[in-house]
Structure formats: C-alpha cells, structure tokens
Amino acid sequence: MEKIVNLSRLIEELVKEYDVFAPVGDDNFSQFSPIKNLGEANLDLINTTKPLKNLFLPQSEKLFSVDGAKENITLEPKKNINNKRIILGAKACEVKGIELLTKVYTGGTLPDELFEERRKNTIIIGLSCLEPRDTCFCAALGVNPFEEKGMDLVLTKINGKFVMKSLNQKGEEFFKKYPDVFSEINKEDLEKRDKLKESVLKKQNLSLDLKEIKEKLDKEVDNPLWEEISQRCINCGICTYLCPTCQCFDIHDEAGKGQALCRFRTWDSCMFPDFTLMAGGHNPRGKKKARIRQRFMHKFSYFIDNFYEPGCTGCGRCIKFCPVNVDILEILKKVKD
Numbered sequence: 255m256e257k258i259v260n261l262s263r264l265i266e267e268l269v270k271e272y273d274v275f276a277p278v279g280d281d282n283f284s285q286f287s288p289i290k291n292l293g294e295a296n297l298d299l300i301n302t303t304k305p306l307k308n309l310f311l312p313q314s315e316k317l318f319s320v321d322g323a324k325e326n327i328t329l330e331p332k333k334n335i336n337n338k339r340i341i342l343g344a345k346a347c348e349v350k351g352i353e354l355l356t357k358v359y360t361g362g363t364l365p366d367e368l369f370e371e372r373r374k375n376t377i378i379i380g381l382s383c384l385e386p387r388d389t390c391f392c393a394a395l396g397v398n399p400f401e402e403k404g405m406d407l408v409l410t411k412i413n414g415k416f417v418m419k420s421l422n423q424k425g426e427e428f429f430k431k432y433p434d435v436f437s438e439i440n441k442e443d444l445e446k447r448d449k450l451k452e453s454v455l456k457k458q459n460l461s462l463d464l465k466e467i468k469e470k471l472d473k474e475v476d477n478p479l480w481e482e483i484s485q486r487c488i489n490c491g492i493c494t495y496l497c498p499t500c501q502c503f504d505i506h507d508e509a510g511k512g513q514a515l516c517r518f519r520t521w522d523s524c525m526f527p528d529f530t531l532m533a534g535g536h537n538p539r540g541k542k543k544a545r546i547r548q549r550f551m552h553k554f555s556y557f558i559d560n561f562y563e564p565g566c567t568g569c570g571r572c573i574k575f576c577p578v579n580v581d582i583l584e585i586l587k588k589v590k591d
C-alpha cells in the first residue's frame with residue numbers, strides 16, 4: 255500500500271509509543287539521533303556523517319560493571335536494548351550496511367545478544383535517495399538509491415510531499431493504526447515519483463567487476479599500489495570509523511578508586527598501528543602498507559568468501575572524509591587495471 259503521509263502528524267503519534275531516531279545535524283556533522291518532532295530531523299541530508307551502525311553497535315558502550323566492594327559480585331543488566339524503536343529516513347546504503355553487520359553479528363553460532371535485540375526491536379522507515387553525491391557508487395555494489403530491501407516502509411519526497419509505501423506486514427500495520435495521517439495519492443504524484451526514480455538511476459550507472467577485482471586482490475599480494483597509498487595515509491582510522499560496514503571493536507576494563515569495574519566495548523580500526531600488536535611485541539601488520547591492503551582484502555575478498563557479497567555499500571563516506579584524499583573507487587579501478 256502507498257499513500258501520502260502527513261509526516262509531522264505521524265511522528266507525533268509514533269513518539270508516544272516508540273523511541274524515534276532520524277538524521278539530525280547539518281553538512282558539518284550529522285548522525286541518527288532521537289527526535290520528538292519533524293522539525294528536529296534533517297531529511298535533506300544525503301547521508302549522515304556518522305553511519306547508522308552507531309545505533310546497533312554504539313561507538314562506545316558499557317557491557318557490564320562488577321562491584322567488587324560488595325560481598326556478592328553483581329553484574330549490571332544492560333538497559334534500553336528492549337525499547338521498541340523506529341529509525342526514520344535511512345537511505346538504502348545505510349540499511350544495506352545494517353544487513354551486512356547483521357550477518358556478521360548474528361549469523362554465527364554465537365550471536366551478539368545486544369546487536370540481535372536492537373535489530374529485532376527496530377522498525378526501519380527508509381527514504382529514497384534523490385540526489386546521490388558524486389562520491390556515491392552504491393549501484394556498482396548492487397544497492398541502488400531506491401533499493402527497498404531491509405526496510406519496513408519507505409518514504410519518497412515528491413513536490414514537497416512524502417509518499418509512504420509499506421513493504422511488509424509491519425509496514426501495513428501503520429496504515430491501519432494511524433489512518434488519520436494518510437491521504438490518497440494521485441496519479442500525477444506517482445508519475446512524478448517514477449520519473450524521478452528513472453533519472454536518479456540513470457546517473458548511478460557505474461559498474462565494477464567485483465569477481466575480477468577479488469581475483470586480482472587475492473593474486474597480487476605485493477601490488478605496489480599498497481606502498482603508494484601508504485605514502486599518503488596517516489592511519490587516522492576515519493575511513494573505518496565512518497564506514498557503515500566496518501565492524502571491529504576492542505574491549506577494555508576501567509575502574510576508578512572505590513568504584514565498580516566497568517567493561518566497555520568501543521570501535522577499533524584495522525588502520526591503527528597497534529590493531530594487531532601481540533602481547534610478545536610481534537605485529538603481523540606493523541607496516542602501513544599491510545594495513546591498507548587488509549582494509550581492501552577484508553571488504554572485497556574475505557567478506558565475499560564468508561558472505562558471498564562485498565563488505566561495502568558504496569556510500570562514499572571514506573572518500574568524502576579521508577583527510578588525504580584516499581579514494582576507494584579510484585583504487586579499485588587501479589587494482590582491476
């Protein structure tokens with residue numbers, strides 16, 4: 255079903271029952287944050303600075319605390335993971351990122367409980383991407399700006415109005431539950447939406463031969479490209495922190511004097527020199543070129559081995575935010591040539 259939605263009124267209804275998150279901020283910095291009304295959201299952003307993964311795998315979170323001062327050791331239960339929540343305004347590349355992370359975090363024999371609960375309790379209202387950046391290349395990775403997979407409902411902005419379409423039973427429920435916020439869509443709006451879609455898809459027409467790229471990556475271990483990029487890369491880790499699919503974390507314990515010991519999980523990055531440093535001092539990826547190669551191997555070779563698709567959604571963040579202009583797309587093209 256699809257109808258015109260009064261988004262402002264819908265959000266007023268949703269916040270009574272759910273934690274609602276949407277893109278908040280501007281071109282300098284933005285992320286998915288809790289909102290109480292439409293005015294707090296910025297749905298014109300192409301994609302947020304910080305990826306949606308932050309709501310499933312927070313940059314830093316306390317896993318538990320242990321109060322050793324008490325006679326019995328107590329483990330603090332994790333709070334807020336069972337809250338029902340709605341993510342509104344996620345683009346296709348973000349939702350694809352969550353799909354890939356879900357494979358990593360819940361696909362094995364020991365699913366990550368926190369990630370799994372958050373995913374289970376989340377309804378995703380996507381937003382069609384009408385103006386991809388010149389750094390975006392999602393279509394080359396099998397996603398496209400109008401992709402609906404992984405969403406429960408999707409919004410498309412046409413002539414200043416929002417069309418809302420349900421994509422599954424959860425989505426259908428919205429139309430029954432909040433009938434007053436929807437109105438019928440007319441033929442002109444639908445035609446306009448289809449034309450928009452056609453013109454956006456025409457612009458996102460880059461294709462990459464991922465099979466050939468993987469073969470070359472696997473074969474050319476000593477490709478001089480890695481040394482060349484390492485002359486520029488400053489190992490800041492931004493490309494991995496802001497990547498919607500990068501998934502590595504570190505665990506550390508902290509305790510202040512007289513305070514409970516807390517265990518934290520925080521994002522980590524394969525671009526950091528100590529990422530693979532071992533207790534005895536050996537570091538298998540001590541050289542920068544080895545770390546750079548690892549980033550590409552993980553996304554375009556190992557991820558395909560494990561999950562039959564690349565670990566990249568083509569969101570272009572790593573291109574946009576790298577301080578020294580390391581461009582993943584340019585590098586993939588060079589690997590292929």
Ligand code: SF4
Nearest residue numbers: 487488490491493576
């Ligand atoms: S963002 Fe650029 S400089 Fe920073 S680690 Fe990544 S490739 Fe290197």
Ligand code: SF4
Nearest residue numbers: 497566567569570572
């Ligand atoms: S590798 Fe770069 S383009 Fe691909 S998903 Fe990560 S940030 Fe986006």
